[in-house]
Amino acid sequence: KSYGVNELRDMYLKFFEGKGHLRANSFPLVPKNDKSLLLVNSGMAPLKPYFTGQEVPPSKRMTTCQKCIRTGDIENVGKTARHGTFFEMLGNFSFGDYFKKEAIAWAWEFFTEVLQVPKERLYVSVYEEDDEAEQIWHQQEKVPMDRIVRMGKADNFWEHGAGPCGPCSEIYFDRGPKYGCDSPDCFVGCDCDRFVEVWNLVFTQFEKTEDGRYVPLDNPNIDTGMGLERLAVMMQDVDSIFDVDTIRTLRDAVCAKAGVAYHQDPKTDISIRLITDHIRSVTFMTSDGILPSNEGRGYVLRRLLRRAARHGRLIGIKDNFIASLSQVVIQTSKDGYPELEEKRDYILKVLTMEEDRFSETIDQGLSILKSHIEEQKAAGAGLLTGSQAFKLYDTFGFPTDLTVEIAEESGLTVDMEGFRQEMEAQRVRAREARAESNYMGSKETVYNQLDVGMQSDFVGYASEHHQSPVL
């Protein structure tokens, strides 16, 4: 049976409520009291204090659907069927309560009984040293041994910076040979889109300290994460996360804006998916009070928005479109995230302002970049100079990765070292200017003039504060 995204979210949360879990709303994308993380990237991240015992959880069993941003996946977006910079992660958590047996049993029950996913389409992986998990899958759940794959630390040991971590076990869905690649070894763990990892069960047994030691936890925990979009791909039997009901509505709106059809041209399709994804990201980020800026998470927002704006131009969108299309996100996701609807005006205002600012200079910047690229190529140089890239950044608001991306499309690299030097030189100049003029307005940005009663409480992080705009 085919279920919608919003329906699946609710089915999952209800299922785990039925197993004694407290259902909580998604936490904001901005981490609270966590200097190790720029943006929330998993369901577990906001619950860290409960795992480490720093805080007492309201219940030993919780379940959430958490908004996540993973900029580390940005290169994949539009190219694989399964990655977004924004996605929703379903999760059930045990804080020193149940452990592997129950976590595995319930995951299997949810898939094979509630959702009726055919067992012959499912595979599981376990950490190569985790005999216990393998046994539970095989003996308790009767999963045949040839459907259980042992994997190494890179795939099956979960850790994100400091904090709780441990071995994990993943559930994969086989989408069939039509999604496979040419490799004779194409199987679970292959990078192609045939065997898709849907659910990750993390058996949190350790706490990793800031200096990299693994300390066993007194009470081991469970942390699971399942991409809602991937679950929907499996249940709706569609090609990619951009084809599931809610996201497809946005994708179609992108196509309509551009006056292009999907599935006509592979390159255009990548842009369409990328724009679709980035609009989701910027809409949710803005709704959580993040404002575009040149550092930290504000820079992530800025670069996603500008990247989307540029790809919009590539596929023929003439006018500003981000804010107007963000309304589709609000419409299709407000069920799970009422804050989208509540902050609608604010979101539209911020996105409109940011896109306006970029639009003023993008065409000029693009034509200058194009002429730089031609110059360099004519001169037989394989790269853009640091000062060329810096000027595009400084004067035309091109996030550097955008410049790099555009240069790469013409086979050029960018002299990043030179770029950093230009950046540093400018910083020194600015400092001197400030010292001279008793500068008062350092925190003033155009966004401070927005009178909408909402501000990001972000003031910059020691560890993730970006010294340069290169992420």
Ligand code: ATP
């Ligand atoms: P992959 O190997 O496919 O990149 P992952 O192992 O990095 O996924 P986890 O960190 O285990 O992912 O996160 C738990 C779940 O969240 C995954 O099993 C997947 O369903 C989902 N997920 C992870 N990254 C993304 C993404 N970029 N877009 C959509 N869903 C994602």
Ligand code: MG
């Ligand atoms: Mg990944």
Ligand code: MG
């Ligand atoms: Mg993985």
Ligand code: MG
């Ligand atoms: Mg995983």
